[in-house]
Amino acid sequence: MRESNKRLFSIITSALLALIGLFLFLGGAELLVLGGSWFYILAGGVLLASAFSGFKNPKLATRLYAGLLLLATLWSLLEVGFNIWGLEVRLFTLIGLGVWLLLPWVWRTGADWLTDKREVLGAVGVSLLVVIASCFASYSINGTVPADRMAAQGQSDLAANGVPDADWAAYGRTVGGDRYSPVGQITPANISHLKRAWMTRTGDVQQDGEGTVAGPDQGHEFNLELTPIKVGDTLYMCTPHSWVMAVDALTGKVKWKFDPKPATADLDKNVYLACRGVSYYHIPDEIQTTCRNRIYSPVADVRMVAVNAETGQPCDDFGDHGFISLRDYLGHVPHGFHFVTSPPMVAKNRLITGGWIFDNQANFEPSGAIRAFNATTGAIEWAWDVGHNPETWKPGPNDELTRDTPNAWGVYTADLDLGLVYIPTGNAPPDNWGGSRRPFDDASSSATVALDIETGQRRWIYQTVHHDLWDMDIPSGPSMVDLPGPNGESIPALVQSTKRGEFFVLDRRTGEPVPGYPVAEKPVPTAGHLADDRVSPTQPYPTAMPSLTPPDLKESDMWGATLLDQMICRIEYRQSAYDGQFTPPHLGKTTIVYPAFYGVIDWQGITIDPQRKLLLANASYLPFRIRLEKRHTLEGPGTLPKWDGKGEEPAAKGDALSVSPDYGTPYIAYTNPWLNPLQIPCKGPVWGTLTAIDLVSKKIVWQHPVGTTRDTGPFRTHNNLPLPTGMYNIGGNIVTKGGVVFMGATADDYLRGFDLATGQVIWSDRLPAGGQATPMSYEAGGKQYVVIAAGGHGGLGTRSGDYIIAYTIDGAQGSKTQ
Numbered sequence: 001m002r003e004s005n006k007r008l009f010s011i012i013t014s015a016l017l018a019l020i021g022l023f024l025f026l027g028g029a030e031l032l033v034l035g036g037s038w039f040y041i042l043a044g045g046v047l048l049a050s051a052f053s054g055f056k057n058p059k060l061a062t063r064l065y066a067g068l069l070l071l072a073t074l075w076s077l078l079e080v081g082f083n084i085w086g087l088e089v090r091l092f093t094l095i096g097l098g099v100w101l102l103l104p105w106v107w108r109t110g111a112d113w114l115t116d117k118r119e120v121l122g123a124v125g126v127s128l129l130v131v132i133a134s135c136f137a138s139y140s141i142n143g144t145v146p147a148d149r150m151a152a153q154g155q156s157d158l159a160a161n162g163v164p165d166a167d168w169a170a171y172g173r174t175v176g177g178d179r180y181s182p183v184g185q186i187t188p189a190n191i192s193h194l195k196r197a198w199m200t201r202t203g204d205v206q207q208d209g210e211g212t213v214a215g216p217d218q219g220h221e222f223n224l225e226l227t228p229i230k231v232g233d234t235l236y237m238c239t240p241h242s243w244v245m246a247v248d249a250l251t252g253k254v255k256w257k258f259d260p261k262p263a264t265a266d267l268d269k270n271v272y273l274a275c276r277g278v279s280y281y282h283i284p285d286e287i288q289t290t291c292r293n294r295i296y297s298p299v300a301d302v303r304m305v306a307v308n309a310e311t312g313q314p315c316d317d318f319g320d321h322g323f324i325s326l327r328d329y330l331g332h333v334p335h336g337f338h339f340v341t342s343p344p345m346v347a348k349n350r351l352i353t354g355g356w357i358f359d360n361q362a363n364f365e366p367s368g369a370i371r372a373f374n375a376t377t378g379a380i381e382w383a384w385d386v387g388h389n390p391e392t393w394k395p396g397p398n399d400e401l402t403r404d405t406p407n408a409w410g411v412y413t414a415d416l417d418l419g420l421v422y423i424p425t426g427n428a429p430p431d432n433w434g435g436s437r438r439p440f441d442d443a444s445s446s447a448t449v450a451l452d453i454e455t456g457q458r459r460w461i462y463q464t465v466h467h468d469l470w471d472m473d474i475p476s477g478p479s480m481v482d483l484p485g486p487n488g489e490s491i492p493a494l495v496q497s498t499k500r501g502e503f504f505v506l507d508r509r510t511g512e513p514v515p516g517y518p519v520a521e522k523p524v525p526t527a528g529h530l531a532d533d534r535v536s537p538t539q540p541y542p543t544a545m546p547s548l549t550p551p552d553l554k555e556s557d558m559w560g561a562t563l564l565d566q567m568i569c570r571i572e573y574r575q576s577a578y579d580g581q582f583t584p585p586h587l588g589k590t591t592i593v594y595p596a597f598y599g600v601i602d603w604q605g606i607t608i609d610p611q612r613k614l615l616l617a618n619a620s621y622l623p624f625r626i627r628l629e630k631r632h633t634l635e636g637p638g639t640l641p642k643w644d645g646k647g648e649e650p651a652a653k654g655d656a657l658s659v660s661p662d663y664g665t666p667y668i669a670y671t672n673p674w675l676n677p678l679q680i681p682c683k684g685p686v687w688g689t690l691t692a693i694d695l696v697s698k699k700i701v702w703q704h705p706v707g708t709t710r711d712t713g714p715f716r717t718h719n720n721l722p723l724p725t726g727m728y729n730i731g732g733n734i735v736t737k738g739g740v741v742f743m744g745a746t747a748d749d750y751l752r753g754f755d756l757a758t759g760q761v762i763w764s765d766r767l768p769a770g771g772q773a774t775p776m777s778y779e780a781g782g783k784q785y786v787v788i789a790a791g792g793h794g795g796l797g798t799r800s801g802d803y804i805i806a807y808t809i810d811g812a813q814g815s816k817t818q
Contacts, residue, residue: 203243628667
């Protein structure tokens with residue numbers, strides 16, 4: 001190569017190193033002043049020295065760089081050990097620059113190539129060997145369910161409540177919410193033959209302006225989070241735009257479809273477009289009705305519809321020709337402030353529902369009260385309203401339930417033998433400031449509540465977070481399981497999962513911790529809370545159960561695609577208020593919240609194998625950041641319009657996630673996932689896991705990362721290397737008698753099958769859209785089916801669609817599309 005070209009490459013090299021060095025030096029200086037790592041300012045200085053030396057003394061320049069790379073390797077090992085993800089972000093940028101310096105036309109002295117490049121070649125080699133060695137490190141907890149436990153079958157399953165083995169009759173198969181299928185045809189031995197049997201498209205697809213993470217004035221999350229139910233020979237389901245459908249369980253052929261035509265005014269304002277499922281109920285034979293077998297489904301315009309399970313036509317004797325309004329008894333409900341995404345609990349001729357109340361808009365929002373309607377007529381039977389005396393009452397036509405009380409938006413579960421429904425509650429809005437909360441709000445928020453199904457009387461309440469300022473509401477009802485007691489008796493228990501990643505094991509009769517599963521109050525951070533609010537000095541922790549709560553963050557946990565954006569995350573960490581989990585939100589200073597309100601475990605809840613006494617949970621790990629500001633910072637210049645709660649809320653500025661107006665309070669809140677400028681998380685992998693916990697020994701049996709980065713790249717692109725980082729997941733898992741766990745949920749668009757004994761992936765299928773839903777399983781025509789809804793999730797940014805896909809051994813129906 002001509003000397004002029006060599007000189008050009010040397011100039012480019014020096015310029016590149018100078019730019020990177022200047023960035024690292026200036027950022028490193030800021031980080032050092034903040035009390036952070038010294039490495040970045042040192043690295044920046046060495047790169048600058050190397051860049052300028054390259055013009056007159058290339059040999060010195062290469063030696064400086066080689067020394068920096070060796071120092072970086074040693075520093076990386078001291079910070080993160082042989083953690084491939086920690087080493088990757090620290091070393092790949094410098095290794096890449098080192099490979100560039102190995103090019104024969106860069107920084108030559110005239111000697112032979114090996115003489116010129118020996119130091120850099122050695123340094124690159126050492127760093128690569130360290131990285132390669134780290135690839136053999138495991139991020140799993142390896143274990144095996146003992147053979148006698150795997151063979152445990154035929155034990156009592158009191159939560160089944162008479163549901164036939166072949167059916168999946170409720171959201172969690174039974175109202176007890178265990179998500180266990182007693183059908184055992186599919187096993188680890190034959191799962192390699194599992195193929196698509198049929199694929200049905202609902203026809204309800206994402207429209208313009210839908211599918212994004214945005215507020216009511218900018219778009220809507222279009223989410224197919226559906227788990228169908230199966231009763232007899234039919235699957236029943238709902239869609240994001242509130243269609244109700246029935247399909248043949250054997251073939252997937254659509255039997256009927258009903259569109260309740262939700263009002264445009266509500267659809268235009270709803271932040272989420274989602275329906276997680278429907279409920280089936282057989283009206284007792286002693287009650288007169290022309291519509292005995294019913295499907296109840298929420299409608300996006302704050303109604304509930306009951307349709308005939310055979311025909312799909314509205315049940316005329318329910319409410320107003322098949323519909324009841326859920327706006328009744330709530331007073332003024334602005335559009336978009338209340339809707340239901342979860343199937344109602346229907347039992348003992350009661351239809352019990354709450355709903356989602358628009359987070360963080362005001363402290364005078366509609367009531368979060370739980371209401372029970374007559375399942376036959378739709379008439380109100382009772383309301384559990386914590387702000388009323390008595391708290392359980394039957395409101396009249398002109399009565400209004402107490403505004404701004406904690407709501408319960410997730411799936412409810414029940415024990416029909418005890419006659420109790422279990423309600424998972426949230427917080428009185430807004431989430432991050434509790435200065436206006438009343439005693440009854442604080443007493444009933446972030447709790448599991450047991451109500452009498454028929455009368456609505458509260459039997460007990462158990463709180464999992466005190467004075468919740470982090471949106472750690474309970475997003476899913478508990479799962480039922482019978483556990484052995486200390487004296488050999490069987491204790492009717494429930495396990496309540498939480499966004500925190502903790503599991504509370506309670507006696508479902510009394511709400512007290514089951515003997516051997518104690519809960520302790522532990523001190524939590526209190527410094528920095530607002531003067532007009534308070535914080536609880538302690539929070540409850542189950543001390544015997546394994547926890548999926550992540551360790552508190554450290555600066556060395558910060559991550560990115562390169563050394564540069566990782567440094568930005570480290571600076572942001574040092575600039576933020578953070579004393580660990582439960583750090584109170586600060587005024588004027590960003591606060592790190594981890595775990596955050598998307599969970600460790602969100603609305604999918606958990607799965608329990610009632611025969612083998614195993615708990616299965618898939619978890620996600622993504623920090624968020626919150627900053628509270630005085631509201632005049634936006635209202636003063638008119639950026640945020642003022643509002644007193646009358647009429648419709650003014651059009652929001654920004655989106656509903658990042659800017660919370662919190663009308664009626666002294667503050668506004670800024671809330672966002674903690675991503676760096678490349679839109680890559682500031683907290684590194686592992687981002688998603690699947691864990692099996694032995695409920696008897698109270699130990700983790702196995703835990704593995706689940707999901708890859710295949711469909712999630714920088715700047716939220718959908719192309720990436722399939723790195724086995726574990727991935728964020730929305731949606732749950734199920735387990736079968738045959739010893740197989742099925743899970744979609746991950747952002748890389750796969751349905752996977754896992755060996756229950758070891759947790760190893762033994763089967764997978766690439767989905768045509770995101771599978772952010774919980775699967776289900778049933779038997780039809782002598783075959784076991786596994787079904788998942790694949791329609792994507794706007795919040796997670798996965799591919800959108802309208803697919804319902806069924807699998808059987810050898811694909812019994814031959815992969816048909818309806």
